[in-house]
Amino acid sequence: MSGPLRVAMFLVSVALMAGAPAEAAKPKAKACKKGTVAVKLGKGTRCVKLRVAPPKPKVVDHGRLAFDRVLSTTWPALKDKRGRRVRSPLQELRHVPGGVDKVQAAVTKGLKLAAAKRTARAAQSDGGGLTGVAQGTTIGFDAVVPAGEYRIAISYRTDDVEGGSVKGVRCPTAAGLLKGDLEVMTRITIRITRDGELVSGTSTQITDTAHFEAQTADDAKLDTLDVDHVSALNHSSVGDGHAAIAIRMQAHRVAQVDMRSATNAYTLKSKQLDLRADVQGAPPDQDAALDAEAARKLLEGSDQSFSRIVARGVGVYRTIEGEINQAGTCATMLFDPPGEGARPTVKNGTGTFTSTMRPRVDPGNDAAGRWTLTDKRQVAIGPESASRTKPSFTFTVTDDGAPSGSATFRATSKAGVAVGTRTIPIEQAAPRYRVTAFTYTDQISFDGIAPYLGCAPSTSQGNATTLIPSGRPEDGALSPPIPAPFGNGEQTGLLTATGRIQKTVAESGCKWNDDATARIPCQLQNSGAEDFTLALDLLVPAGSGDAKLTWHVHRADVGDVAPIISACEIAVTQAAGPFTVVTSAPRAALLDPGPHTFSVDVPYEETGTSSYGGAIHSNAHYSITIERL
Incomplete structure (x- = not known):
């Protein structure tokens, strides 16, 4: 392919289930040594080292993670359309005396100011060229870092204002399904000037999009949490030593978290880890920069992003799980016939009623649950526990000393927890x-x-x-x-x-x-x-x-x-x-x-x-x- 602009697209597909039988119609897979995987690029396949083991869930600061990705030492080596080497953001800072240390110090202070914007929306300044920013749903900071004859301007913006709140219904359906979505965008711009002239400028936007699906069991506890995560990176670079170049990367993972595990263990749910990248402004011989080695380097930062998204999802849905287990929050208990208006029952008389669990977000469907009798007054109840969608209970009036008796139940279900009391009118004989x-x-x-x-x-x-x-x-x-x-x-x-x-x-x-x-x-x-x-x-x-x-x-x-x-x-x-x-x-x-x-x-x-x-x-x-x- 020729022309000043060459676009390279690749898909890295990593099989996670070793030993899976291949279909007869497919050609025999390339055999790779232990510690490497087969990566397809164009029509060729090569064996390269590529970490595919999912990182453990970890709660980290989103802003620090974004800067770590931008200033990573594993940034892929690229050249512009004239074959000139394109430095990574970290390499550009290393050419400024004390640039790396001064920028890292400014970033640490700036992230603290940005974090304070979540509660104090007015902009603040540290008096040293660093200002916290709050604009609508976006927070961040601006910094100007002097370094001798150089000036380093840093701009950080993120819409992670509320800690990346998951949007979605907080109560499950009758089948126990909860869905939610999360999208967090972060943009980092670094401009280096020398005596007012541009030395280099980079702009990096990182967007994390996640879809969550949680599944409850009939004890109202979470069984699993499915996480479908896409991490997209868009990076552009321009400088006095190379032409403009842009790179776009997208990593897609689908995992399932075992919410019954104390460690929140998870496995990749799909059989593939998909990684896509586009490089614009690269020379024709840039194939080597877009091979599996570049993929590995680009994937390095998305690993930690995925770890953070999983941890975020687990934390949010643990909180929702607590809400689900508060009686009456997500489900209500109904009785048929209701006690109010029922015909009074004489002493030693009997009657029956049924009970159902009605989800608040799925009222057209009743949830299967586990009923337990917790209190009874003036009556005997049987059975005292039941597990089905619409259990039936029999009562016998044992005492007519009061005008009514009652039976109180607590039930758990995939839809939530409920407590209900069924009153039983009693026909009182002459005292x-x-x-x-x-x-x-x-x-x-x-x-x-x-x-x-x-x-x-x-x-x-x-x-x-x-x-x-x-x-x-x-x-x-x-x-x-x-x-x-x-x-x-x-x-x-x-x-x-x-x-x-x-x-x-x-x-x-x-x-x-x-x-x-x-x-x-x-x-x-x-x-x-x-x-x-x-x-x-x-x-x-x-x-x-x-x-x-x-x-x-x-x-x-x-x-x-x-x-x-x-x-x-x-x-x-x-x-x-x-x-x-x-x-x-x-x-x-x-x-x-x-x-x-x-x-x-x-x-x-x-x-x-x-x-x-x-x-x-x-x-x-x-x-x-x-x-x-």
């Missing part, structure tokens, strides 16, 4: 109760009687009660609410508790002396027992008000035991009453499962009603504990 504890104590006294012939009698009595279990199936109940027009929605009922009262009586009486001329004091101690039933009238109003309890308490009688036959005359009496007391209690104490305790103090005073005159003093205390059956 029934059993008394588990009953206390009645009292200290009663009868005194203040007018003396007769110098003697005034008085009596004190202590009462203490022990519960007598009724032996009945229940000790009380509450009626169902009766709606209008037959009722007003109230619930009424009765509760009883029986106890044995142990009575201890101290009697201070009066008797005649031996010659019956005077009244003198005498003392008696007596005791007795009585079975007493406490009754409570129950009323639960319609709506949300407190319940009302009406207590039918023991009468404050004094000396109500069998008398002792004695000359000592004592004073006993019966209280007139009334002996009903009304208290309030939270309605839940009668409607919810127990235990619940109600108590009341009943102080009582009565004067002048006895034939003896005098006064009765009582300080009764009542307490009753119930459980709802």
